[in-house]
Amino acid sequence: MVFEIPKEKWSGSIREITLGATKEEGGTRTSKVIIGGSSALPYLNFEGSAGRKAALFMDVLDTLPVDFPSVVKEEFGDAINDPVSWAKKCVEFGAEGICLKLVSTNPEGEGVGNEDAVNTLKGVLGAVGVPLIVYGSGHFDNDTKLMEMVSEAGKGERLLLGSAEEDWYKSIAVASMANGHRVIGFSNIDINLAKQIVILLKDFGIDLNNIVMDPLQAALGVGLEYSYSIIERIRLAALMGDNLLQAPIICDLSLAWGAPDVNEGDRLGDPVKRGIEWEADTGMSALVAGAELLVVRSPSVLRKMKQAVDELYPGGDE
Amino acid sequence: MMALNAMQIFMQLPKTNCGKCGFPTCLAFAMQLANQKTSLDSCPDISDAGRGALEGAAAPPIKKVKFGPAGAEVEIGDETEMFRHDKKFFHPTLLCQVISDDDGDLEGKASKAKDYEFDRIGQVMNLDTVAVRASGDVGKFKESAEKVNSLAGKPMILMADDAGTIEGAARSLASARPLLYRATQDNWEAMAGLAAELKLPLVVYCEDLNGLAELSDKVKGKGVGDIVLDFGPTKLGDALRNLTILRRSAIKKKFRPFGFPVLLETSATDPGLMGALGVAKYASIVLFESVPVSTIYPIMTLRQNIYTDPQKPLQMEAKVYDISGPTNENSPLMLTTNFSLTYFIVRGDIEKSKIPSKLLVVDTEGLSVMTAFAAEKLTAEGVAAFIKKLGLEESVAQKSIIIPGQIARMSGSLEEESGWKVIVGPRDSSGLPKFLKTQTS
Ligand code: B12
Ligand code: SF4
Numbered sequence: 001m002v003f004e005i006p007k008e009k010w011s012g013s014i015r016e017i018t019l020g021a022t023k024e025e026g027g028t029r030t031s032k033v034i035i036g037g038s039s040a041l042p043y044l045n046f047e048g049s050a051g052r053k054a055a056l057f058m059d060v061l062d063t064l065p066v067d068f069p070s071v072v073k074e075e076f077g078d079a080i081n082d083p084v085s086w087a088k089k090c091v092e093f094g095a096e097g098i099c100l101k102l103v104s105t106n107p108e109g110e111g112v113g114n115e116d117a118v119n120t121l122k123g124v125l126g127a128v129g130v131p132l133i134v135y136g137s138g139h140f141d142n143d144t145k146l147m148e149m150v151s152e153a154g155k156g157e158r159l160l161l162g163s164a165e166e167d168w169y170k171s172i173a174v175a176s177m178a179n180g181h182r183v184i185g186f187s188n189i190d191i192n193l194a195k196q197i198v199i200l201l202k203d204f205g206i207d208l209n210n211i212v213m214d215p216l217q218a219a220l221g222v223g224l225e226y227s228y229s230i231i232e233r234i235r236l237a238a239l240m241g242d243n244l245l246q247a248p249i250i251c252d253l254s255l256a257w258g259a260p261d262v263n264e265g266d267r268l269g270d271p272v273k274r275g276i277e278w279e280a281d282t283g284m285s286a287l288v289a290g291a292e293l294l295v296v297r298s299p300s301v302l303r304k305m306k307q308a309v310d311e312l313y314p315g316g317d318e
Numbered sequence: 319m320m321a322l323n324a325m326q327i328f329m330q331l332p333k334t335n336c337g338k339c340g341f342p343t344c345l346a347f348a349m350q351l352a353n354q355k356t357s358l359d360s361c362p363d364i365s366d367a368g369r370g371a372l373e374g375a376a377a378p379p380i381k382k383v384k385f386g387p388a389g390a391e392v393e394i395g396d397e398t399e400m401f402r403h404d405k406k407f408f409h410p411t412l413l414c415q416v417i418s419d420d421d422g423d424l425e426g427k428a429s430k431a432k433d434y435e436f437d438r439i440g441q442v443m444n445l446d447t448v449a450v451r452a453s454g455d456v457g458k459f460k461e462s463a464e465k466v467n468s469l470a471g472k473p474m475i476l477m478a479d480d481a482g483t484i485e486g487a488a489r490s491l492a493s494a495r496p497l498l499y500r501a502t503q504d505n506w507e508a509m510a511g512l513a514a515e516l517k518l519p520l521v522v523y524c525e526d527l528n529g530l531a532e533l534s535d536k537v538k539g540k541g542v543g544d545i546v547l548d549f550g551p552t553k554l555g556d557a558l559r560n561l562t563i564l565r566r567s568a569i570k571k572k573f574r575p576f577g578f579p580v581l582l583e584t585s586a587t588d589p590g591l592m593g594a595l596g597v598a599k600y601a602s603i604v605l606f607e608s609v610p611v612s613t614i615y616p617i618m619t620l621r622q623n624i625y626t627d628p629q630k631p632l633q634m635e636a637k638v639y640d641i642s643g644p645t646n647e648n649s650p651l652m653l654t655t656n657f658s659l660t661y662f663i664v665r666g667d668i669e670k671s672k673i674p675s676k677l678l679v680v681d682t683e684g685l686s687v688m689t690a691f692a693a694e695k696l697t698a699e700g701v702a703a704f705i706k707k708l709g710l711e712e713s714v715a716q717k718s719i720i721i722p723g724q725i726a727r728m729s730g731s732l733e734e735e736s737g738w739k740v741i742v743g744p745r746d747s748s749g750l751p752k753f754l755k756t757q758t759s
Contacts, residue, residue, distance in 0.1 A: 006570055228598070269614075272612075
């Protein structure tokens with residue numbers, strides 16, 4: 001029987017982006033992460049390159065919000081009360097990078113000063129050798145000042161700064177360009193908006209090779225299907241040649257813990273395992289849709305995502 | 319489905335305009351057929367070649383396969399898309415628990431299969447099927463299969479690697495129309511013979527896709543119309559690639575040997591991850607060796623997400639709902655949107671308060687509170703007009719309404735537009751039980 005593998009011909013490919021810089025490159029990281037590079041739909045290496053393995057980062061918050069999942073707190077133990085120890089633990093668990101969220105700086109919340117937050121950043125940079133993503137609190141006015149300081153403090157480290165939005169991109173773009181950092185272009189589950197933020201950043205002077213796209217990963221059960229389809233559509237457009245959408249995609253899985261089903265007690269099975277599966281399934285759908293950088297919250301999920309990436313990646317099945 | 323146009327159909331007709339089909343001309347008939355207003359059977363004179371060509375082209379790229387007892391059967395296949403955003407995925411992945419016939423807890427597991435039923439945003443999510451796997455003893459297999467059939471009351475899959483073992487159970491349960499598993503390169507003649515005789519659907523297995531195509535054709539040649547494809551347990555990467563190749567071959571190449579639904583095994587890796595992959599990427603049945611609710615419930619939720627029609631978010635009718643028993647004119651009134659997810663979360667939280675309440679659901683075209691507000695589908699004018707239209711001033715004595723904390727910004731304008739008192743509730747409806755108690759005390 002003549003059976004031929006049906007292949008799609010793609011003209012485009014995803015840009016490769018390097019996060020983190022070693023000593024030779026002007027930074028202090030002991031490892032780097034390169035994401036992107038595929039020229040086929042996710043893991044379909046029979047029609048093109050599957051590119052680099054998707055990278056697994058873990059999130060670290062400089063202050064714990066009240067609704068932070070207790071399951072994850074227990075997994076980390078005491079370390080979770082101090083961002084530096086927390087970050088070290090993540091690396092011990094196998095995280096390839098840290099996503100540091102400086103949420104304490106929100107003047108409407110705790111309003112901890114930017115200096116303290118930057119000290120936390122310096123502490124984490126000193127304690128771990130992996131690349132970093134750094135977010136502010138989402139308070140635009142304060143993030144404008146904060147990101148400038150973050151950029152200085154991380155000079156040469158090739159940080160990934162989060163995140164540029166349609167209403168607030170100039171200050172973060174400046175912070176990124178000033179000291180050789182990368183930047184995340186955030187958009188709200190909409191392919192046109194995803195493209196729009198890339199255009200704004202590009203017109204402002206950011207090299208396309210420095211942009212990672214965040215199309216917003218909604219949680220399982222709370223709009224996941226919208227994110228899933230937008231990522232698939234972005235990836236298809238990129239492979240068909242749309243240069244502006246050829247950025248690697250980052251998905252932050254932490255939203256998964258906010259789904260009401262996760263906080264349902266034991267009516268729906270073991271609540272600890274359910275929370276972990278909730279985040280893992282959110283991550284699995286992001287991987288098969290096209291994500292190349294996952295921000296993971298639970299160490300158990302990190303283990304699962306590591307297995308997923310190892311198995312999905314061609315040649316990795318063993 | 320590759321639909322033919324009237325001209326393509328016309329070319330295959332006798333072109334005698336004899337009128338026996340009830341239409342004046344062959345072309346008129348072709349036009350009706352293209353619009354699916356009549357059936358090919360109405361033309362008595364069409365040649366076999368013409369019929370073959372038309373039926374072949376009109377057949378769906380992936381055959382719909384049914385199994386299970388009449389009235390409670392499940393349907394799989396009949397998919398037409400590679401990506402859900404292009405239209406939608408039609409027949410949700412079936413989740414199946416496998417029970418070995420020598421499992422000490424066979425009866426317990428079979429009876430428990432019914433308990434996997436969850437109501438999520440107005441839809442029932444189930445463990446759809448149960449499979450019994452032969453461990454060797456023919457008599458035991460038949461007996462176990464019968465037991466599971468009566469205890470679980472679900473469509474079944476009978477699993478054995480030789481026809482001799484499966485035959486007794488298959489005959490005994492034929493009226494419950496189980497899916498037979500599986501024809502292999504070694505046993506296919508006997509398995510296909512049995513499936514054809516009993517008119518039961520059959521799983522066809524080969525690890526290698528070339529072999530699978532060949533076997534699918536051979537089994538079909540034996541008279542088995544309903545086939546389910548199986549490439550065996552693999553790691554995640556091979557599963558994704560195989561599932562994609564099978565789906566693409568069927569849909570884009572109309573490669574007939576692969577024009578059937580696919581069964582996915584999870585035993586070679588993390589079952590939760592494989593289940594999620596299967597739901598997202600084209601599996602029609604996923605087999606699980608064990609089914610902790612904490613694993614299965616998230617997968618059921620993913621299935622609900624992925625199989626939602628991308629054009630239509632699940633929506634509720636816009637009206638006032640009574641929650642927690644009959645309400646009266648002094649019951650609190652709350653506002654939310656008609657997005658099913660939002661409605662059911664808010665409803666659940668109000669129920670926890672046990673205070674009989676009225677929930678005003680406004681039409682936001684199925685958008686959540688925040689999304690609707692950002693998209694201007696939830697406006698003070700709209701809400702005020704709806705309050706008026708429903709005549710709520712007649713049925714709500716206190717003339718006040720509790721709105722979600724997320725849209726606190728709307729309170730001023732809503733007071734102005736409606737003349738009602740607006741109370742800003744908690745941002746997350748999980749705060750409602752506590753909030754309502756302080757309100758009513
Ligand atoms: C999925 C999603 C979408 C989907 C739509 C899903 C849908 N059917 O609604 C899509 C992709 C279409 C979408 C589009 C947009 N979205 Co949107 N979307 C989301 C996302 C990820 C989840 C929304 C959701 O389903 N929430 C779950 C439901 C249950 O929440 P809810 O309805 O708000 O209900 C809760 C509370 O409001 C409260 N509550 C509800 N009712 C009541 C009643 C009472 C009495 C009380 C007390 C409480 C209460 O309790 C509920 C449970 O917590 C959120 C981000 C997030 N994580 O929340 C963004 C989000 C809501 N979207 C946002 C935006 C801006 C948009 C767009 C305008 C973007 C754009 N510029 O195009 C568009 C608008 C849509 C359009 N033009 O058609 C913003 C809103 C920003 C703001 N603060 O106003 C958000 C918050 C994302 C963000 N951080 O920027 N979106
Ligand atoms: S019955 Fe057949 S041959 Fe006669 S007019 Fe109709 S289509 Fe033509």
